[in-house]
Amino acid sequence: xxxxxxxNSGNNEHTALEVDGLTVVGRPxxxxxxxxxxxxxxxxxxxxxxxxxxxxxxxxxxxxxxxCKRATEITAGAISLSGTPLLGRTExxxxxxxxxxxxxxxxxxxxxLNPALRLRTQLSEALHAGPAPGNGTAGDTPRVLxxxxxxxxxxxxxxxxxxxxRYPHQLSGGQQQRVAIAMAFIGYPDxxxxxxxxxxxxxTTQAHVLQTIRRMTRDYGTAGVYISHDMAxxxxxxxxxxxxxQGDVVERGAANDVxxxxxxxxxxxxxxxxxxxxxxxxxxxxEEPGDALLRVRGLQANYGSAPVLQNxxxxxxxxxxxxxxxxxxxxxxxxSRSVVGLHHRFTGEVLFDGEALAPSSYRRTAExxxxxxxxxxxxxxxxxxxxxxxxxxxxxxxxxxxxxTDPDAVVHxxxxxxxxxxxxxxxxxxxxxxxxxxxxxxxxxxxxxxxxLICDEITSALDVSVQAEIVQLLRNLQxxxxxxxxxxxxxxxVSNIAQKVAVLNKGEIVEYGHVGTVMxxxxxxxxxxxxxxxxDFELSFSESxxxxxxxxxxxxxxxxxx
Amino acid sequence: MSTATxxxxxxxxxxxxxxxxxxxxxxxxxxxxxxxxxxxxxxVVAIAGPFLSPYSPTEPVGPPNSTGVEESxxxxxxxGRDVFSRFLHGGYTLIGIAVLAALGGVAAGAVIGIVAGYLxxxxxxxxxxxxxxxxxxxxxxxxLLVMSIIGPQVWLIVLLIGGSHASRVARxxxxxxxxxxxxxxxxxxEAIGLPRWRIMATEILPNISSPLLVELGLRITYSVxxxxxxxxxxxxxxxxxxxxxxxxxxxxxxxxxxxWAVALPVGAVALLTIGANLITDxxxxxxIGIDRGVEE
Numbered sequence: 049x050x051x052x053x054x055x056n057s058g059n060n061e062h063t064a065l066e067v068d069g070l071t072v073v074g075r076p077x078x079x080x081x082x083x084x085x086x087x088x089x090x091x092x093x094x095x096x097x098x099x100x101x102x103x104x105x106x107x108x109x110x111x112x113x114x115x116c117k118r119a120t121e122i123t124a125g126a127i128s129l130s131g132t133p134l135l136g137r138t139e140x141x142x143x144x145x146x147x148x149x150x151x152x153x154x155x156x157x158x159x160x161l162n163p164a165l166r167l168r169t170q171l172s173e174a175l176h177a178g179p180a181p182g183n184g185t186a187g188d189t190p191r192v193l194x195x196x197x198x199x200x201x202x203x204x205x206x207x208x209x210x211x212x213x214r215y216p217h218q219l220s221g222g223q224q225q226r227v228a229i230a231m232a233f234i235g236y237p238d239x240x241x242x243x244x245x246x247x248x249x250x251x252t253t254q255a256h257v258l259q260t261i262r263r264m265t266r267d268y269g270t271a272g273v274y275i276s277h278d279m280a281x282x283x284x285x286x287x288x289x290x291x292x293x294q295g296d297v298v299e300r301g302a303a304n305d306v307x308x309x310x311x312x313x314x315x316x317x318x319x320x321x322x323x324x325x326x327x328x329x330x331x332x333x334x335e336e337p338g339d340a341l342l343r344v345r346g347l348q349a350n351y352g353s354a355p356v357l358q359n360x361x362x363x364x365x366x367x368x369x370x371x372x373x374x375x376x377x378x379x380x381x382x383x384s385r386s387v388v389g390l391h392h393r394f395t396g397e398v399l400f401d402g403e404a405l406a407p408s409s410y411r412r413t414a415e416x417x418x419x420x421x422x423x424x425x426x427x428x429x430x431x432x433x434x435x436x437x438x439x440x441x442x443x444x445x446x447x448x449x450x451x452x453t454d455p456d457a458v459v460h461x462x463x464x465x466x467x468x469x470x471x472x473x474x475x476x477x478x479x480x481x482x483x484x485x486x487x488x489x490x491x492x493x494x495x496x497x498x499x500x501l502i503c504d505e506i507t508s509a510l511d512v513s514v515q516a517e518i519v520q521l522l523r524n525l526q527x528x529x530x531x532x533x534x535x536x537x538x539x540x541x542v543s544n545i546a547q548k549v550a551v552l553n554k555g556e557i558v559e560y561g562h563v564g565t566v567m568x569x570x571x572x573x574x575x576x577x578x579x580x581x582x583x584d585f586e587l588s589f590s591e592s593x594x595x596x597x598x599x600x601x602x603x604x605x606x607x608x609x610x
Numbered sequence: 611m612s613t614a615t616x617x618x619x620x621x622x623x624x625x626x627x628x629x630x631x632x633x634x635x636x637x638x639x640x641x642x643x644x645x646x647x648x649x650x651x652x653x654v655v656a657i658a659g660p661f662l663s664p665y666s667p668t669e670p671v672g673p674p675n676s677t678g679v680e681e682s683x684x685x686x687x688x689x690g691r692d693v694f695s696r697f698l699h700g701g702y703t704l705i706g707i708a709v710l711a712a713l714g715g716v717a718a719g720a721v722i723g724i725v726a727g728y729l730x731x732x733x734x735x736x737x738x739x740x741x742x743x744x745x746x747x748x749x750x751x752x753x754l755l756v757m758s759i760i761g762p763q764v765w766l767i768v769l770l771i772g773g774s775h776a777s778r779v780a781r782x783x784x785x786x787x788x789x790x791x792x793x794x795x796x797x798x799x800e801a802i803g804l805p806r807w808r809i810m811a812t813e814i815l816p817n818i819s820s821p822l823l824v825e826l827g828l829r830i831t832y833s834v835x836x837x838x839x840x841x842x843x844x845x846x847x848x849x850x851x852x853x854x855x856x857x858x859x860x861x862x863x864x865x866x867x868x869x870w871a872v873a874l875p876v877g878a879v880a881l882l883t884i885g886a887n888l889i890t891d892x893x894x895x896x897x898i899g900i901d902r903g904v905e906e
Contacts, residue, residue, distance in 0.1 A: 388801050409803050417803045424794035432795045434816035442814075444802045490800075 064271030070125030096286030119126035151232035157224035222253035320518035347396035374552030462495035483514035645888025656701025699852035703751025723783025748753035827890030
């Protein structure tokens with residue numbers, strides 16, 4: 049089979065994918081979800097498809113496999129793969145092409161792999177779909193198995209029988225994603241569609257997976273369409289970039305051109321929103337005198353009998369932002385939840401303004417609860433969908449601070465500080481975009497005028513451009529004297545917002561110090577690896593607002609940016 | 611697609627439309643409309659019936675079991691009472707008891723389910739295992755057992771049927787609660803120290819209203835069937851009350867000579883059950899989003 053590589057793989061000028069005037073509409077309202085898209089991708093190259101959630105990039109990605117989400121329909125346009133038209137074929141013919149001519153790598157490998165099948169079955173199934181032209185018989189098991197092993201080696205996974213016997217749940221997230229990549233490449237497709245395949249992975253794994261994708265597309269002469277909302281990832285990976293906005297491709301060109309001189313204002317905005325890893329140029333702040341607002345000493349936390357945090361020492365001063373940096377499983381959320389009283393099983397000293405905080409929020413005084421507020425990661429789950437924004441903000445206020453004399457004033461002030469119009473008070477969460485929901489969460493937290501705000505990955509569920517606005521908002525709050533405990537996995541973000549950073553690895557703080565010191569001179573190998581693996585690009589056309597400490601806030605000008 | 615994404619901002623943009631509520635979404639299904647019409651017809655008959663009936667439901671108006679009586683639409687039953695009048699009188703008790711039992715059962719079940727699902731621990735175990743024991747007892751047999759001890763009473767029917775519904779609803783409510791409490795807004799309420807009962811009442815309950823509504827429809831249907839069965843078995847409403855279940859029992863022996871006395875109540879109960887099922891089906895389809903298109 050390996051001698052059956054595409055005959056023209058040497059000819060990189062050959063066009064693998066051609067999309068012409070593709071339009072997808074939603075039923076029954078006939079809204080055009082994407083309209084008149086025209087694209088071209090050559091063999092061995094990767095097109096980065098960038099846009100925010102709702103811009104139609106996933107709809108476009110799926111339509112490249114002649115697949116439509118429920119209640120949508122391709123109404124116009126043509127797609128051809130290596131000259132063969134894809135649309136207007138029977139369901140059976142399309143099925144034959146999927147996996148052989150075009151393959152798909154989804155966002156979440158955990159949901160893409162069948163949990164009940166061993167890898168061997170799973171991977172050879174992709175080849176059994178039907179005999180490819182000239183590929184011999186499909187039931188040729190030894191040859192199929194050879195191919196499975198070959199492709200596993202290519203994605204840098206073991207190819208022995210023990211590994212092939214595993215089930216998907218016995219693999220790490222990165223391994224699962226590499227299996228998904230192997231599965232996509234196994235049939236030598238002309239085109240591979242990648243829908244944010246690294247979103248759920250930590251940066252080190254992401255770097256490996258991106259490398260694998262890059263190498264595989266080159267070696268196979270496969271065209272790639274890489275869908276992402278993250279400019280930094282695409283900048284590292286793609287040859288061409290197409291920027292999608294409201295169902296249209298607003299800009300298309302070679303990656304370097306688009307990054308260096310964006311033509312469309314929306315592209316420029318996307319680029320400016322990317323937090324860039326700042327390794328130098330941090331002001332070295334003086335150590336402020338006085339006691340810390342939050343003082344954690346020797347904190348140890350368990351889940352059942354398994355320890356998740358050990359020997360944690362952290363200080364947060366008034367008006368200071370301390371970042372907790374760590375990857376999933378590092379214990380950073382457990383730490384922040386212990387501080388707010390949602391995780392009870394910990395020992396050690398947690399002092400807030402000189403007084404010890406009880407492990408459970410229910411044992412704390414109302415005043416303590418008022419002064420420490422928490423903002424959650426996922427804005428889609430953090431707001432009760434059955435309550436209006438007004439009630440969402442007022443209910444905690446009344447509970448913690450008592451009935452206000454003028455409830456409207458409380459709501460309006462909180463909304464204003466979160467850069468939302470007062471009219472939003474009457475809305476329900478489902479009438480808000482993700483970024484707006486997160487602003488409401490912030491408004492709810494700051495309505496009670498807390499002294500310490502704990503932000504648990506509050507931007508990770510949001511688009512990059514919305515993230516920039518939220519970060520700006522947090523900065524303004526910090527300028528007003530609020531202390532922040534900013535939990536994140538994004539080191540670039542840390543370098544742009546925090547004064548101090550604690551790097552968490554496997555439940556322990558491996559590095560703790562001023563952001564400037566840690567970024568420019570990381571002591572621990574883990575921190576160094578994090579900095580090295582974070583995708584980054586030079587912003588040459590203008591200065592990123594996230595880089596500057598002081599700037600005119602663009603926040604209020606575009607409150608509905610998502 | 612989020613509704614808020616597609617406009618560029620004027621100073622104060624109009625709020626995007628809310629996604630239509632459960633009832634509204636359910637109404638779009640044809641089956642819901644059919645169900646509402648059918649149930650509506652039966653309910654109108656049951657409620658307006660007593661005011662329209664030509665004769666008293668308990669007084670004889672002619673010879674027994676005859677169909678050709680003057681001035682009587684469907685003839686007379688076994689002891690000479692007007693079948694049509696009894697039919698018109700026989701619905702409201704049945705429907706009233708069914709609705710009361712279902713409401714009570716769903717309310718009690720929701721409380722049990724939410725408490726078990728949210729507080730967890732030994733209380734959850736205790737409530738749900740007790741629940742399993744109640745579930746293991748057939749609804750009808752349990753009702754018959756208790757009724758034969760205490761005697762047939764209307765309040766007892768409501769209590770027994772409601773109680774047997776409660777254990778079934780509790781399981782559904784607990785599952786729905788488990789899904790809701792995973793979400794962060796519950797943690798947010800805990801972080802500010804909102805009392806547990808208020809979290810259950812204001813944060814959890816409104817968010818499991820869809821499955822509870824579906825349950826309510828389903829439980830009304832079951833209640834109708836159960837009450838009719840109990841009456842038929844002589845353990846429900848007692849003669850000489852006019853009641854559909856009782857009518858079937860009283861007149862089944864004469865069904866060949868006076869078919870109307872059985873056919874009318876059987877038809878009404880069947881229609882009511884089918885109609886309520888159609889509505890429930892529409893509600894559950896709407897709540898899980900079958901056939902939802904792209905709007906905006």
